[in-house]
Amino acid sequence: MAWDFETDRAFAEQLEWVDAFVREEVEPLDHVLREPFDKTDEVANAIVQPLQHLVRERGLWAAHLGPELGGSGYGQVHLALLNEILGRSRWAPSVFGCQAPDSGNAEILAHFGTPEQRARYLQPLLDGRISSCYSMTEPQAGADPTLFRASARLDGDEWVLRGEKWFSTNARYASFFLVMAITDPDAGPYERASMFIVPAGTPGLEIVRNVALGHEAPELGAHGYVRYDDVRIPADHLLGQRGRAFAIAQTRLGGGRIHHAMRTIAMARRVFDAMCERALSRQVRSGPLASLGVVQEQIADSWIEIEQFRLLVLRTAWLIDKHNDYRRVRRDIAAVKVAMPKVLHDISRRALHLHGALGISNEMNFVEMLVAAELLGLADGPTEVHRVTIAREVLKDHRAVETLFPSDHLPTLREAATRRFADRLGGGGLGGGGLGGLDDGVASAQA
Numbered sequence: 011m012a013w014d015f016e017t018d019r020a021f022a023e024q025l026e027w028v029d030a031f032v033r034e035e036v037e038p039l040d041h042v043l044r045e046p047f048d049k050t051d052e053v054a055n056a057i058v059q060p061l062q063h064l065v066r067e068r069g070l071w072a073a074h075l076g077p078e079l080g081g082s083g084y085g086q087v088h089l090a091l092l093n094e095i096l097g098r099s100r101w102a103p104s105v106f107g108c109q110a111p112d113s114g115n116a117e118i119l120a121h122f123g124t125p126e127q128r129a130r131y132l133q134p135l136l137d138g139r140i141s142s143c144y145s146m147t148e149p150q151a152g153a154d155p156t157l158f159r160a161s162a163r164l165d166g167d168e169w170v171l172r173g174e175k176w177f178s179t180n181a182r183y184a185s186f187f188l189v190m191a192i193t194d195p196d197a198g199p200y201e202r203a204s205m206f207i208v209p210a211g212t213p214g215l216e217i218v219r220n221v222a223l224g225h226e227a228p229e230l231g232a233h234g235y236v237r238y239d240d241v242r243i244p245a246d247h248l249l250g251q252r253g254r255a256f257a258i259a260q261t262r263l264g265g266g267r268i269h270h271a272m273r274t275i276a277m278a279r280r281v282f283d284a285m286c287e288r289a290l291s292r293q294v295r296s297g298p299l300a301s302l303g304v305v306q307e308q309i310a311d312s313w314i315e316i317e318q319f320r321l322l323v324l325r326t327a328w329l330i331d332k333h334n335d336y337r338r339v340r341r342d343i344a345a346v347k348v349a350m351p352k353v354l355h356d357i358s359r360r361a362l363h364l365h366g367a368l369g370i371s372n373e374m375n376f377v378e379m380l381v382a383a384e385l386l387g388l389a390d391g392p393t394e395v396h397r398v399t400i401a402r403e404v405l406k407d408h409r410a411v412e413t414l415f416p417s418d419h420l421p422t423l424r425e426a427a428t429r430r431f432a433d434r435l436g437g438g439g440l441g442g443g444g445l446g447g448l449d450d451g452v453a454s455a456q457a
């Protein structure tokens with residue numbers, strides 16, 4: 011009977027350490043340091059590197075990758091338990107070496123990279139010395155690879171890339187870009203593109219502008235609108251096999267989606283804690299806000315929604331560990347992806363509202379959380395697309411009936427059961443008027 015909600019003792023002790031370490035040592039950094047991905051910030055490096063050293067000593071560095079891929083991985087369930095603490099803080103994932111989008115980029119370099127590619131790009135990324143960028147979405151195509159136009163052609167011993175990419179996160183801080191480009195336009199829609207490693211500073215690579223999110227100062231924009239204008243890279247900078255970019259992307263995005271969800275639990279809990287504190291602290295005429303039924307309802311609903319979501323995330327993490335293949339857990343990852351923005355949005359909105367004007371001001375983080383909820387519903391593919399995936403996967407386990415009435419049609423079932431037990435019922439049983447008086451006279455279409 012392997013069905014257990016307990017965390018093993020050794021890891022539970024690690025988590026206790028992580029929780030205290032993040033609250034006391036890491037969260038304050040969010041208020042004084044700028045951008046975790048800017049590795050040229052010497053002030054930040056001097057503060058953060060000793061903390062990273064402590065994490066390494068505890069064996070918790072790069073926990074998203076297994077030891078065979080260069081990390082200290084404990085599997086996805088343990089990673090979920092870790093990330094649901096790290097997600098509280100902007101800096102914590104970088105202090106633990108498992109920050110997106112580098113974590114996903116490291117994952118595909120580890121899986122598909124040659125020894126030379128791993129040494130040159132993966133190792134410094136795992137060491138936390140550089141940042142990286144994943145450059146797939148195109149301005150006219152969203153993330154639908156069948157509509158991509160960016161292309162790459164082989165010219166002697168070089169690939170020549172041409173095209174535009176949109177919302178390439180951290181382009182301005184990245185030492186290299188993982189770029190999806192069409193190499194085989196006549197192949198099937200999912201075999202046309204290949205993945206390339208483009209070092210930053212390669213001639214022809216231009217960041218047209220750095221786009222900021224709605225609430226961010228324009229100068230902090232980190233989502234690159236990137237142009238590749240006859241960018242030449244060595245032939246050995248093809249990542250994985252030619253024509254396999256779509257499959258590589260799925261490996262990356264599968265992990266990316268569930269890891270965002272793990273961190274979202276932390277964000278939702280943090281907002282929820284603020285909401286409970288406010289409900290107990292703020293007085294209205296009849297007492298604290300918490301004494302009002304409408305507020306109790308919001309607290310109850312929020313708690314249920316977080317716990318439901320957390321169970322879905324942990325179960326999905328467990329399935330990934332079990333199958334070790336994202337494709338076999340596609341339905342569940344898509345479900346987590348769909349649930350994630352809604353949980354964070356609904357709880358943040360309630361928390362914001364309970365804080366009144368303070369809640370919508372920039373003195374609390376609820377507006378940021380609302381924007382985060384929206385971006386989680388867009389990044390790695392919009393919610394609608396994932397709903398389609400869930401429905402398609404779910405329907406694979408179901409069949410159409412060829413009979414006039416459904417297989418769960420009560421009169422049909424009753425008739426079959428009556429026939430089966432006829433010798434023992436002897437005229438008794440529920441008969442025609444049983445089961446709420448349903449009419450058994452309806453003709454059965456099912457044998």
Ligand SMILES: Cc1cc2nc3c(=O)[nH]c(=O)nc-3n(C[C@H](O)[C@H](O)[C@H](O)COP(=O)(O)OP(=O)(O)OC[C@H]3O[C@@H](n4cnc5c(N)ncnc54)[C@H](O)[C@@H]3O)c2cc1C
Nearest residue numbers: 144145146147152153177178179385388389390391392394
């Ligand atoms: C914060 C953030 C970070 C990102 N980081 C990266 C990154 O690092 N690298 C990268 O390559 N991309 C990145 N993206 C881009 C992201 O993958 C795209 O935003 C996303 O795939 C949607 O594409 P789009 O924005 O062009 O929207 P569109 O494709 O224009 O879609 C707009 C809306 O149309 C609807 N829609 C679109 N397609 C369908 C469909 N098939 N079925 C039903 N409805 C549909 C949905 O409502 C969708 O929200 C990031 C996005 C955000 C918000």
